[in-house]
Amino acid sequence: MIKVNENYQKLQASYLFSDIAKRISAFQEAYPDREIIKLGIGDVTRSLPRACxxxxxxxxxxxxxxxxxxxxxxxxxxxxxxxxxxxxxxxxxxxxxxxxxxxxxxxxxxxxxxxxxxxxxxxxxxxxxxxxxxxxxxxxxxxxxxxxxxxxxxxxxxxxxxxxxxxxxxxxxxxxxxxxxxxxxxxxxxxxxxxxxxxxxxxxxxxxxxxxxxxxxxxxxxxxxxxxxxxxxxxxxxxxxxxxxxxxxxxxxxxxxxxxxxxxxxxxxxxxxxxxxxxxxxxxxxxxxxxxxxxxxxxxxxxxxxKEGKAQVRELSDYYLKNAALIRQEMTALGFECVGGENSPYIWVDGKTDSWKFFDMLLEKAGVVCTPGAGFGKCGQGYIRISAFNSFENVQKAMSKIKQAISL
Amino acid sequence: MIKVNENYQKLQASYLFSDIAKRISAFQEAYPDREIIKLGIGDVTRSLPRACxxxxxxxxxxxxxxxxxxxxxxxxxxxxxxxxxxxxxxxxxxxxxxxxxxxxxxxxxxxxxxxxxxxxxxxxxxxxxxxxxxxxxxxxxxxxxxxxxxxxxxxxxxxxxxxxxxxxxxxxxxxxxxxxxxxxxxxxxxxxxxxxxxxxxxxxxxxxxxxxxxxxxxxxxxxxxxxxxxxxxxxxxxxxxxxxxxxxxxxxxxxxxxxxxxxxxxxxxxxxxxxxxxxxxxxxxxxxxxxxxxxxxxxxxxxxxxKEGKAQVRELSDYYLKNAALIRQEMTALGFECVGGENSPYIWVDGKTDSWKFFDMLLEKAGVVCTPGAGFGKCGQGYIRISAFNSFENVQKAMSKIKQAISL
Known part of the structure; x- marks a missing residue:
């Protein structure tokens, strides 16, 4: 009899990012006209360097x-x-x-x-x-x-x-x-x-x-x-x-x-x-x-x-770091404690509430997708991860929408 | 203490194709001027289809x-x-x-x-x-x-x-x-x-x-x-x-x-x-x-x-099958029993001797690389695999060199 690797049964639910994708799909179906800005999964958005x-x-x-x-x-x-x-x-x-x-x-x-x-x-x-x-x-x-x-x-x-x-x-x-x-x-x-x-x-x-x-x-x-x-x-x-x-x-x-x-x-x-x-x-x-x-x-x-490749790659990370600096600055100004975003493209924000609750709030009220910290482990509970991988314009827009949502 | 997966110690020598590559390198070093035709590893030689x-x-x-x-x-x-x-x-x-x-x-x-x-x-x-x-x-x-x-x-x-x-x-x-x-x-x-x-x-x-x-x-x-x-x-x-x-x-x-x-x-x-x-x-x-x-x-x-892709892919496999037919025909004519080469790019040849010995003979006398059957398991002993993946010209040349080597 062909038997399965039973260790798979210990795995918790499905993979974090699939979970998030499902929530986004559900939201999009419910509100087809609402704009969504994704600062969730750490996926780049800018084209490959010209040298590449x-x-x-x-x-x-x-x-x-x-x-x-x-x-x-x-x-x-x-x-x-x-x-x-x-x-x-x-x-x-x-x-x-x-x-x-x-x-x-x-x-x-x-x-x-x-x-x-x-x-x-x-x-x-x-x-x-x-x-x-x-x-x-x-x-x-x-x-x-x-x-x-x-x-x-x-x-x-x-x-x-x-x-x-x-x-x-x-x-x-x-x-x-x-x-x-x-x-x-x-x-x-x-x-x-x-x-x-x-x-x-x-x-x-x-x-x-x-x-x-x-x-x-x-x-x-x-x-x-x-x-x-x-x-x-x-x-x-x-x-x-x-x-x-x-x-x-x-x-x-x-x-x-x-x-x-x-x-x-x-x-x-x-x-x-x-x-x-x-x-x-x-x-x-x-x-x-x-x-x-x-x-x-x-x-x-x-x-x-x-030589050109190195300069273009540097320009790419500079771009995302500019986004990261803006996110950190705005979230800090809104009263959230933050880490990261200075030497990294991620900002780890203390949401002062349940991670998934904060995730749902940002999605529903601001149309912004982040990643709930709890998905990364017990110590991530209460935090969300905001990724700097998007266009500067979208990051600006996302920050102003979050500002609005939080002050509601 | 960090411990290794000890199952790896049961593995036999190194991977078959790495072994072959080493023998080829050794041969090339010994005879830098000798031409080598590779009908060993099943690697294609013709360019990607235009549609691709x-x-x-x-x-x-x-x-x-x-x-x-x-x-x-x-x-x-x-x-x-x-x-x-x-x-x-x-x-x-x-x-x-x-x-x-x-x-x-x-x-x-x-x-x-x-x-x-x-x-x-x-x-x-x-x-x-x-x-x-x-x-x-x-x-x-x-x-x-x-x-x-x-x-x-x-x-x-x-x-x-x-x-x-x-x-x-x-x-x-x-x-x-x-x-x-x-x-x-x-x-x-x-x-x-x-x-x-x-x-x-x-x-x-x-x-x-x-x-x-x-x-x-x-x-x-x-x-x-x-x-x-x-x-x-x-x-x-x-x-x-x-x-x-x-x-x-x-x-x-x-x-x-x-x-x-x-x-x-x-x-x-x-x-x-x-x-x-x-x-x-x-x-x-x-x-x-x-x-x-x-x-x-x-x-x-x-x-x-x-539509073009399908035709080009068909043309590719037709080309290699033409090679396969030639290999099978020539090896059969030389008195070797063969299987394959009709609906597949491989010809399995009963070499009537030790596989690696036959491999070495073909490499040294004909400059042709095949794959020793013994490398594929006990039942492969005595056989060699000849691959049809090369240019028709090289296959023709390889066959004539093998003919010469065998009749020596």
């Missing part, structure tokens, strides 16, 4: 001629892209990462979701709260948690990010083998200093833990004292895997390209305590279950590192 | 303007593509598959590799021998097998495809919960009749098994009495998931687009014997761990179903 478009077209043209046509590429990605990443994203910042430690993929969601496969199922997982749901759900599916009870899964270590700790969780007091961290944070927009990140790396080294560092939002950092990569911190190459994405950096959410860094010095252990390089394990997983990213997409991604 | 190129460019242009830009799409794929697939690949052949039963992905390798996640870990898996290595390896990684011993993994049911059964395995005599089938077959090129496929579907219905049907090579079928989809067979919608790919159909190996069909009537069971629709489970997996295929790539794939 040009490279994309050139690569499509290559695919049109037998002589320049490309079939299967290396599963790990073409070296033209891996080398540029190593050079510009790491070596230029003093992080000693080489091209063959970089695995190109079609999304950080896939990578952060798939990475847990290379670990044992009886490890102890520590996950921030609030958090991007993928880290939790993929570990639930893999059977690393118990049932969901009173808002939390059993057997998970929750790393609480609260107003009290400035939304940077404290080191766990219980053992944690696999630790997810994300800075600039999704959903809170909080950042971490080099000193605090060093504490985490030291903790991992002392406890033989591994850190999964999600840096998908690094392009929005303007404070240069903050670490863009965990590998800017001493000793991280032995205890950390880093995830990056071109989704937010260069507007690739619909184009799909990301990468994962697995340093060759990064180790895990078998039950006998023997060391195994995670680079080989991930390479085996990646080459067995993945066939590489579309060639024209990799060429488009490569263009981000050209 | 045009649609690809148009979609890239859409990404260049804010007004037409697309960010995150539906994880399951855009309906413009799902609807065309349902209409042309299924309804037109009398198979009752609807658009929302189709999940667009970036590759059949990913899908056939990931699908096992939604099943329990203690199910009994039946896998053909010889076989595409991904089915086996992904189940080893998931812990569904024992150790590798004497050429086979313990706890797997091997479905032997041999000369005796015409390379269509017999129904298993032991219980099998999850059954992988692939027709036209990779690596043997063999096909299955509707009657024999009906036997498998009936077996699955009687035993509450599930069939994973890999139809990645259906575009090469010219005998219209053969089933292109398992859903042309009665009752299959309740017991089968089907995988398709544009890789070989339309030359998308470097462009990346495929799809999986999970009918809503297809069920699996929990330990209490209660039914669960696999459509919901796969949907949960797909939306949690995947972010959809690149928008321009989906537009390029859609163009396959236009």
């Amino acid at each position: 478009i040009d490279a994309f077209h050139r690569a499509v043209d290559e695919m049109a001629q037998d002589i320049s046509f490309r079939g299967y590429g290396p599963e790990q990605g073409y070296s033209f892209l891996r080398e540029k990443i190593a050079e510009h994203d790491f070596k230029a910042r003093g992080a000693d990462i080489s091209a063959d430690e970089i695995f190109i993929s079609d999304g950080a969601k896939c990578d952060t979701g798939n990475i847990q496969e290379i670990f044992a199922s009886d490890i102890r997982v520590a996950i921030p709260d609030p958090v991007y749901p993928v880290y939790v759900d993929t570990n639930v599916m893999a059977g690393r948690t118990g049932d969901f009870d009173n808002g939390r899964y059993k057997n998970l270590v929750y790393l609480e990010s609260t107003k009290e700790n400035g939304f940077v969780p404290a080191l766990p007091r219980e053992p944690a083998d696999l630790i997810y961290l994300c800075f600039p944070n999704n959903p809170t927009g909080a950042t971490i200093t080099k000193e605090k990140l060093q504490d985490w790396v030291d903790f991992a080294r002392e406890n033989k833990s591994l850190i999964l560092f999600d840096a998908a939002y690094e392009a929005f950092m303007r404070d240069d004292t903050l670490p863009k990569s965990i590998y800017e911190v001493k000793g991280a190459c032995e205890v950390a895997i880093e995830f990056r994405s071109f989704s937010k950096t260069a507007g690739f959410t619909g184009t799909r390209c990301a990468y994962t860094v697995v340093p060759k010095t990064c180790m895990a252990y078998d039950t006998k305590g023997e060391k195994h390089p995670l680079h080989s394990l991930w390479n085996r997983r990646h080459t067995t279950k993945f066939n590489g990213v579309s060639y024209p997409v990799q060429r488009a991604a490569e263009a981000i590192y050209s | 190129i045009d649609a690809f460019h148009r979609a890239v242009d859409e990404m260049a303007q804010d007004i037409s830009f697309r960010g995150y799409g539906p994880e399951q794929g855009y309906s413009f593509l799902r609807e065309k697939i349902a209409e042309h690949d299924f309804k037109a052949r009398g198979a009752d598959i609807s658009a929302d039963e189709i999940f667009i992905s970036d590759g059949a390798k990913c899908d056939t590799g990931n699908i096992q996640e939604i099943f329990a870990s203690d199910i009994r898996v039946a896998i053909p021998d010889p076989v595409y290595p991904v089915y086996v390896d992904t189940n080893v990684m998931a812990g569904r097998t024992g150790d590798f011993d004497n050429g086979r993994y313990k706890n797997l049911v091997y479905l032997e495809s041999t000369k005796e059964n015409g390379f269509v395995p017999a129904l298993p005599r032991e219980p099998a919960d999850l059954i992988y089938l692939c027709f036209p077959n990779n690596p043997t090129g063999a096909t299955i009749t509707k009657e024999k496929l009906q036997d498998w579907v009936d077996f699955a219905r009687e035993n509450k098994s599930l069939i994973l049907f890999d139809a990645a090579y259906e575009a090469f079928m010219r005998d219209d009495t053969l089933p292109k989809s398992i859903y042309e067979v009665k009752g299959a919608c309740e017991v089968a998931i089907e995988f398709r790919s544009f890789s070989k159909t339309a030359g998308f190996t470097g462009t990346r687009c495929a799809y999986t069909v999970v009918p809503k009537t297809c069920m699996a069971y929990d330990t209490k014997g209660e039914k669960h629709p696999l459509h919901s489970l796969w949907n949960r997996r797909h939306t949690t761990k995947f972010n959809g295929v690149s928008y321009p790539v989906q537009r390029a794939a859609e163009a396959i179903y236009s």
